[in-house]
Amino acid sequence: xxxxxxxxxxxxxxxxxxxxxxxxxxxxxxxxxxxxxxxxxxxxxxxxxxxxxxxxxxxxxxxxxxxxxxxxxxxxxxxxxxxxxxxxxxxxxxxxxxxxxxxxxxxxxxxxxxxxxxxxxxxxxxxxxxxxxxxxxxxxxxxxxxxxxxxxxxxxxxxxxxxxxxxxxxxxxxxxxxxxxxxxxxxxxxxxxxxxxxxxxxxxxxxxxxxxxxxxxxxxxxxxxxxxxxxxxxxxxxxxxxxxxxxxxxxxxxxxxxxxxxxxxxxxxxxxxxxxxxxxxxxxxxxxxxxxxxxxxxxxxxxxxxxxxxxxxxxxxxx
Numbered sequence: 001x002x003x004x005x006x007x008x009x010x011x012x013x014x015x016x017x018x019x020x021x022x023x024x025x026x027x028x029x030x031x032x033x034x035x036x037x038x039x040x041x042x043x044x045x046x047x048x049x050x051x052x053x054x055x056x057x058x059x060x061x062x063x064x065x066x067x068x069x070x071x072x073x074x075x076x077x078x079x080x081x082x083x084x085x086x087x088x089x090x091x092x093x094x095x096x097x098x099x100x101x102x103x104x105x106x107x108x109x110x111x112x113x114x115x116x117x118x119x120x121x122x123x124x125x126x127x128x129x130x131x132x133x134x135x136x137x138x139x140x141x142x143x144x145x146x147x148x149x150x151x152x153x154x155x156x157x158x159x160x161x162x163x164x165x166x167x168x169x170x171x172x173x174x175x176x177x178x179x180x181x182x183x184x185x186x187x188x189x190x191x192x193x194x195x196x197x198x199x200x201x202x203x204x205x206x207x208x209x210x211x212x213x214x215x216x217x218x219x220x221x222x223x224x225x226x227x228x229x230x231x232x233x234x235x236x237x238x239x240x241x242x243x244x245x246x247x248x249x250x251x252x253x254x255x256x257x258x259x260x261x262x263x264x265x266x267x268x269x270x271x272x273x274x275x276x277x278x279x280x281x282x283x284x285x286x287x288x289x290x291x292x293x294x295x296x297x298x299x300x301x302x303x304x305x306x307x308x309x310x311x312x313x314x315x316x317x318x319x
Contacts, residue, residue, distance in 0.1 A: 038127070041100075044107060045119045052116075052156045059156075062221050066154035069228055070146040076232070077142040087136040095129025117158050124151035145231065153224035169219070169252070174209040176256030181263055188263065197263045205266040209259055218255055218286075222247035222293070229297055239300045246296045254289040261285070 039046060053060045074081070103122025106113055124147065131143045174193045181188040187198040193209040226247035230240035261281055 034130070042103065042119075042123045042126075045103075045116070045123050048116055049120075049155055056156075062224060063154050063156060066150055066224065070150040070154070073146040073149065073231065074143065081135075081139055081142050084138065086134065086139055088134055089132050089136045089140075092129045092131070092133030096126050096133060097129075099123070099126030099129055115158060117155065117161070120151065120155045127151075149224075149227060149231075153220070153227070157220065169255070170209055172252055173255050173259050176252070177209070177259035177263060180256060180260045186264065186267075195259070195263055197267060199267055205263075207259070207263050207266055218289075219248065219251040222251040222289070225290075225293065229293065233297055234300060239303075242300055243293075243297055247293070250289060250292050250296070254285050254292070258285045 049063060053064045099122050101122075102125060103119055106115065106118040106122055108114070127150075128144075128147050131147060132140050135143065170193050174190060174195060178188055178190040178195055181195070181197060189196045189198075195207040195209065197205045197207060199205070223244065226244040230243040234240050234243060258281060265281070
């Protein structure tokens, strides 16, 4: 019986036009070079964001973790991303040009445009365009969410945008703490956003629910946490949306508890509601808040089980 010798040359597929293929070493080198370029080009934005996070850690410290969480999202989808070679999409170049032009305008333009968040829009528009340009439309299916997550939660929010909801949150925090303190037996009055807690002897201890106590920063952090938990821990879109939306009442409820705690502490020592200890109380309440959030996630998972089990059983019967 005759045998046909295999042709080693024919066994190697010929390169396809428009397809990017890298060895792991080349990919790491290319990624490092691209990262260095992004840091250099947008240095003003990155520097300002790091300074804000360092100077206001209780408010914006979480923004330093967001890029690593986004990278983790990409790593989770590495099998889907690497399933086929990347096919660059030249439309991404147009997006890159728009993003760079917008960043330059926000950096050097008039004062009503030169703002940290408008610069951020240029930064993340450019990053989105680069993802499309280098990796193509198929990869964009898996990369859009990590980039969007980074863009939304990886930068501080300007004061003007915060003020749109901060005053309302201050009212809710003060009003909720007022009803809670009276409900548990501590005589309390409220005037605007100022709570006055009275001792048993009638001594008044005022507590001003200022902007820092509005809970806006906590709300932003909880929304970031909720989106990450929903993406990782839940399968259905309705579960994910519900968990993200649950971050609003959880953050408001925990902030009310925080303000009420400060009101009780003021009865013992007024110094306990000022300075670093004030921020410490906020950090302490993050622990039960996170446990509450885990409870919401567990409930949403349990609600989906009756619908998931029949679907799994029907697929098993089909086999």
